[in-house]
Amino acid sequence: MGEGSLRVAMRDHPQGQVTEGDFLIEETARPVPGPGQALVRVRYLSLDPYMRPMMNPVRSYVEPLKPGQTMPGATVGEVVESNEDALPVGTHVACMLGWQEYGLVTKETARIVDADAADISLALHVLGMTGATAHYGLLRLGDPEPGETVVVTAASGAVGGIVGQLAKIRGCRVIGIAGGPEKCRYVKEELGFDECLDHRADDFEQRLSELTPDWVDILFENVGGPILDAILPRMNDHGRIVLCGNISDYDRDEPYGLKGLSHLLLHRVNVYSFVIADHREYWPQAIAELAGWVKDGRIRFREDIAQGGLEGAPAAFINMLTGRNFGKQLLEVAPASVDHPAGN
Structure with a gap:
């Protein structure tokens, strides 16, 4: 095993739509674990929409990336060297190592994943941040009641697909919105939405008007822009909008600018915006409940796993941002088998 570690950094802040030229791929020295640390070889990298606004030099809920910094991201991998008894060699962990092949974790920064209970990739979506996002956003903030109408944008995506299925579990009527007939068939026929x-x-x-004769009680919003504008007039009195994402604006030089904000006041609509990283204490209960529903077959999902190692991360990321992926976008960084460093 060599002593290098490939990483992908942001070369510079993108101007408009992201291109592969906005990234820098380079080999760095593999980190050496110190006391209480473990070295992880990344197996899978999660590619998510939230990474795009982090590339803009604007005020946000996290410090924006600076040119030359490693792209952030959730990862799952295997401990290959360890100075921490709680993380022995061979342990699989979920952690935030970003776009790189190797990284250091501690027992506080890594979540142990049971590789025998489910595929470890699930720790990056339905049994990880994605699932916790859907669970908290819909069940805690949206608080759906049986019989209510729930609309989910980006319904074939990783978060949206789970949200709709949770709404069905709660006894709601669920309408998905997706891009293209194939994705709509998947949402309705495989995920069980009432319409798409x-x-x-x-x-x-x-x-949309025909399918919401009694209006929309809950909108779970992932897209924003003209799609959100089309839904706002359909909101019910005292409806709820859970604002999870705004992917239509991420590549815009100027924000879209909603035209239908008056409907929020006219219908006394409550808008809840959130970032799941603010609610880490909620993750365990959400993941435990989701694991039961996955095991029972009540939650279905699809993975879109890009191949080719870390060099393929920029292209896979761009595909996800432009909607060319299908399901949760992951990148296989390394194969399952690893040779542990000598002496470990």
Whole structure:
């Protein structure tokens, strides 16, 4: 095993849509674990929309990336060298190592993953941050009641797909919005939504109106922009909007600017915006409940795993941002088998 570790950094702040030229791929020295640390070889990297606004030099809930910094991201991998008894060699862990092949963790920064209970990749979506996001956003903030109408944008995506299924478990009528007939078929036939609308279709707004005769009680919003504007007039009195993402704006030089904000006041709609990283204490209960539903077959999901190692991360990231992926976007950074460093 060599002594290097490949990483992907942001070369410079993107101007508009992200391109592969906005990234720098380089080999660095593999880190050496100190006391209480373990060296992890990354197996899978999660590629998520939140990474895009972090590339902009603007005030946000986290410090924006600076040119030359390693791209952030959730990872799952295997401990290959350890100075921490709680993280022996061979342990699988979920951690935030970003776009790199190797990284250091402690028992406080790594969550042990049971590789025998489920595929370790699930720790990056339905049994990880993605699942906790859907669970907290819908069940805690949206607080759905049986019989209510729930609309989910980006319904075929990692978060949206789980949200809709949680709403069905709660006894709601669920309408998904996705891009293209294939994704809409998946949302309705495999995930079990009651309906799914193609936002690219010419009759999208007409169909939305027809399918919400009693209005929309909860909107779980991942997209923003014109799609959100189309839904706002359909909101019920005292409805709830859970604002999870705004992916339509991430590549814009100027924000879209909603035209239908008056509907929030007219219908006394409550808007809840959140970032799941603010609610770490909620994750264990959410993941435990989701694990039971996955085991029972009540929660289904799809993974889109890009191949080719870390060099393929920029292209896979761009595919996800432009909606060319299908399901949770992951990157396989390294194969399952690893040779542990000598003496460990």
